[in-house]
Amino acid sequence: MIRLPIEDVLKDVRAAVAARGMVVLQAPPGAGKTTMVPLDLLASGMIAGRIVMLEPRRLAARAAAERMAETLGEAVGATVGYRIRGEAKVSRTTRIEVVTEGILTRMIQNDPGLEGVGALIFDEFHERSLNADLGLALALEIRCALRDDLVLVVMSATLDAEPVAALMGDAPVVTSAGRAYPxxxxxxxxxxxxxxxxxxxxxxxxxxxxxxxxxxxxxxxxxxxxxxxxxxxxxxxxxxxxxxxxxxxxxxxxxxxxxxxxxxxxxxxxxxxxxxxxxxxxxxxxxxxxxxxxxxxxxxxxxxxxxxxxxxxxxxxxxxxxxxxxxxxxxxxxxxxxxxxxxxxxxxxxEAADLTGLALELALWGGEVGFLTTPNPGAMAEARALLEGLGALAEGRITPHGRVLAGLPVHPRLAHMLAVAGPEAAVLAAVLGERDVLKGAPPDLALRMAAVADPRRFEAAHPWQVLRPVVERVKLEARRLARAISSSDAGFSLAQMAALAYPDRVGLRRKGEAPRWVLSGGKGAAMAAGTPLAGARLIVATDLDGDAREAAVRQAVSISEAELRAVHGDQIGWREVCFWSKRDGRVMARRQECFGALVLADQHWDAPAEAVARAALEGMRLNGLHFTPAARRLRARVELARGGGEDWPDFSDQGLLDSAEAWLLPHLTGVRTEADLRGFDLTEALKARLSWEQVARLDKLVPGAFETPLGRRVPIDYDGEVPGIEVRLQEMFGVTQHPVVGAKRLPLRVVLTSPGQKTIQVTMDLPGFWKSSYADVRKDMRGQYPRHPWPEDPTVAEPTLRAKPRGT
The missing domain is CATH 3.40.50.300 (P-loop containing nucleotide triphosphate hydrolases)
Incomplete structure (x- = not known):
């Protein structure tokens, strides 16, 4: 008989089990670990109770049990047996039981003490199935809290053993070299x-x-x-x-x-x-x-x-x-x-799967457990939200209905449908849990149900091929599920049963010619034009391609509003909404009857002024703030004042939008359209953000106008990179200090004009201009404007806007 490589390390496995009660075994494919390790542990007498070995696949579970039974010269079901979904070959004499992973989860949830079980072996753990991760996490909890004598063996072909060993409290690691030909x-x-x-x-x-x-x-x-x-x-x-x-x-x-x-x-x-x-x-x-x-x-x-x-x-x-x-x-x-x-x-x-079943199992367990890979928080939140919608969780805790769902061997969606609709939903649950029974057929769920009911008659009446092996699996599974459910006389239609399983995928057709729907969960769905369901107002989408923006409908059933109300009437209600419609460019106030994101009925609502104002504020956020010249100058003045480090309101775009509810909302009464938004002057609302002391301080620190020596107020332009004024040169005679503004005393950009209002000099240093360039300007301008004063020393001249009388 050929010696298997695993035999060289079996003594090390036994030693680790004897010392720590746990071991991680690395052994390449073909080393013989699946067959030899359970048999060796059984023969050693170290295990008090049954040895339960998990295999990730049903075929592998059967094959492993058969090989071990053959090694012992027995039939499967004697010393070695197996238990998979829908089939079991075990007896009172069975000491090694090979199960698929979902079976172990049920064993643990039904009996956390695992009475009669002495060892759990996780085979092919490198495949990292969700049930294997959950099973190991629960097993470690049991060993820590209830059964310190429970032996745990994790076997893998390629997995990095160290993280698994660390999760198991630094369990020993045994490695088999394996046997492989080049x-x-x-x-x-x-x-x-x-x-x-x-x-x-x-x-x-x-x-x-x-x-x-x-x-x-x-x-x-x-x-x-x-x-x-x-x-x-x-x-x-x-x-x-x-x-x-x-x-x-x-x-x-x-x-x-x-x-x-x-x-x-x-x-x-x-x-x-x-x-x-x-x-x-x-x-x-x-x-x-x-x-x-x-x-x-x-x-x-x-x-x-x-x-x-x-x-x-x-x-x-x-x-x-x-x-x-x-x-x-x-x-x-x-x-x-x-x-x-x-x-x-x-x-x-x-990391990649639907975590709804995992979330339900954890709720049934009653607490969090330690995983080798932590589940994504977002995916877990989505899973728990779905379970809340199905009535399986309430305030994060499992409900009696949730306990029923956890005991059914299907996805919680389908379990909910079965629990509510009874055995009559078993065929639909089996159809939804299997691959498509039809080849090339349009996405009508009713066609699939008809094909399962009578494949021969269906093929005689339709052009699509019925996949007979799939139909047989559906029928077998339906019989199993029907036996697991108590009878019910609910009398639900096909569409109602589908709506029970998929309350978040009820679709309401959008306006327009293309067959597109908004789903009750808030997403979009579409279907090819010309298909039998393309004109349906309401559908239940039971299979979608998963596109996050607008999923393609691969399988659905039409549902009437009356059918929807019959099963989800408690979730349908009226709500009053006032919102900014980007498409219409205005405030919309509606009273709507809704099921999730679906609007089944829509009426006008005379919304209160505050609700209208809040909607207008949302429109302002979407369209951006529109500044009149006066509002723009005020904002620039405040921003200059803030440069000094004093406590001024934030008038930047982001600052204004972030605090808009506080300062802008009270001023939006009567604003309903984009035209209203564009015509709205923000000046008064911005002023209202300033205290009386701040207004006085602003007028002194960053004035809105410059007062010339003649007492005339010239508005300061704050739109440019540098604040500036435009003034006649003669009006600035006698000014020996350049005008400044702001906490940092920024010099104004002074545009000096001729008596004819043409720019003759731009300066940010007026005293320097008087000393240098003025002489050249005087020489040029005296001939053009002889009736206007052009003194040799403008710093001591009287400012004026008058010209000399003619003839003088």
Whole structure:
């Protein structure tokens, strides 16, 4: 019998468990950790109770249980069993139980003491699924507070062990070298032709690999759609059997993909085959270079599947599959130069997924727990808001209804629908939880329900293909869910049940020809013109593409206003709103009947003056402050005064807008339109911001006008970079000190004009002008204006605006 690499470190694992009760085990794929560690711990007698091992995927859970049972020479369900959603093979004699992660969460929530469980093993923890992160966090809480004898083992192929060990209180780390044969890596010589479809390019690389190598071929593709298309392109490949492998397949088909074949096997798989499954006789890997992940946008409240480039860690995992049984070859559908642009690791699911289920589980647990990666606060806030809307939380705490939802094996949205509508909603819940049952059909949910009810009749009456395997999975899941729900005679319609699950995605059609809706949650949605639902006034969007601005509707159902009122009448109410309409350029005062962001009815409202003024103020903020010359001069004067460090109001644009409610709101009575805003003089409102003492101080420090020696007040222009005045030269005779303003005593820009009002000199140093340039000006001007005085010494002359009488 071949010795597995993990056997060299089993004694170290046992020693760590004996000393600390916890251990982090690093072991590459193929080392044998999934099979050997649970069996060794069981044989050691160290574990008092059952050993529960978590596997992230159902296929891997079944396969692990079968391998261990085979090692013991027993049937599954005896010493070794498994428990996955909808299926269990365990007995009273079962000591090792392999479960999927959601099962563990329910075990812990139902029995925090985990009675009868002696050890928890988290396998393939590097995949960082949300349930695995939650399960480990809860397990650590239990060990700390209730069960210090509970053994915890975390096993991973590629994960950096130190952060996990630190989370576990500096648990010991054991590393297995593993066993891997050399794998040659072959890259593309150049990037794929942009005109070549992805599937065609990968299929061509598979054909090349088959021609150049021997042994089984494992091809990594992002999803079922790509697998089916590549399968079609490879049909008839000489000497080869093409075997698809993805999570949504039934178990018999998955086992067929793993089983040995008479001919050469080409397995087309998703990431399900990266680590936890052993596929016999694989010597060649063709990596398509893409992975599909769920991304959640807390701003839109929607998740969507995105296809991304693989990370370096994923690519290395896939490459390693070629060296499990012998030397192998890995073909990569990218160039060697592109490898440097790959991210190091894929994101943990807790960083990118919808956290509604996690928020519900934490509420049920009754407090926060320590995670390896802290959930995004914004995403958690969105999740809790949704749960509040579903009635699962109240003031942050779980309600009795929330406890019911937590016990159902579906998303809280669907659990709420099931809890309210009863077993009649089971089929819809199964349809919404599965991939689309129709191929190429318009986004009408009613079509999907009809296809599930009678696939043969549906295909006879419609042009769209019914995906029978998906329909079978839907029916199986519906039966399971129906059994989990108490009967109800609620009698909800399809649209009402959908509205129960998606209260934030009820859409009201916008005005205009294009089929666009505003959703009750505040976002937008659109649909292609010409589809059956394009003219519906109200819809419930059950599947959207996740675009944050305006999501494309992929699945929806029409709902009448009466149906909406019947299920959400308690959330529909009247509100009075007075606001500035940017589109209309005026204050709008309306009385509206609303459901979330939807306005179901709209009437005129005679709003009070203060509400109108506040709306006008919002218009002022949007359109900006409009300054008359007088208001602009006042603002400039105050800003100059502020330069001295005294306590003056902030008259800058930002300062005025920030404090507008205090100083401007009382003056906006009667302002309703953009024209009113443009014609509104801010001067009096600005003056009102100044105390009597400040007005007096301002007039002295930064006056609005300059008083000439003749007593005439000349307005000071504060619009330019430097404040200035314009004055006749003769009126400034006798002035020996240049006029200044402001706390910093800035000199005025003085424009001296001739008796004919033409500029003859601009100066900011009048005494200097009298001493220097005046003589030249006098020489030029005496001939042009002989009746006006041009004294030799203007500093001692009398100021005047008069001319000499004619003939003198």
């Amino acid at each position: 794998v040659e890596t072959r890259w593309l010589g150049r990037s794929p032709d942009a005109s070549l479809r992805y599937e065609a390019g990968v299929a061509g690389l598979v054909r090349q690999a088959v021609e150049e190598t021997t042994g089984g071929v494992l091809v990594f593709l992002p999803g079922e759609g790509e697998i089916r298309r590549v399968e079609g392109l490879l049909a008839g490949l000489p000497g080869c059997e093409i075997r698809p492998l993805f999570g949504a397949m039934d178990f018999a088909a998955q086992r067929a993909a793993l089983a040995p074949t008479a001919g050469r096997k080409v397995v087309l798989a998703t990431s399900i085959a990266e680590t936890s499954l052993t596929i016999p006789d694989i010597r060649v890997v063709v990596d398509g270079g893409r992975a599909r992940r769920a991304r959640f946008d807390p701003n839109s409240g929607m998740s969507r599947l995105v296809t991304e480039r693989v990370t370096k860690a994923e690519a290395e995992q896939r490459r390693g599959r070629a060296g499990r049984v012998a030397e192998g070859i890995c073909y990569r559908y990218w160039t060697r130069g592109e490898e440097g642009g790959l991210a190091a690791y894929p994101p943990a699911e807790i």
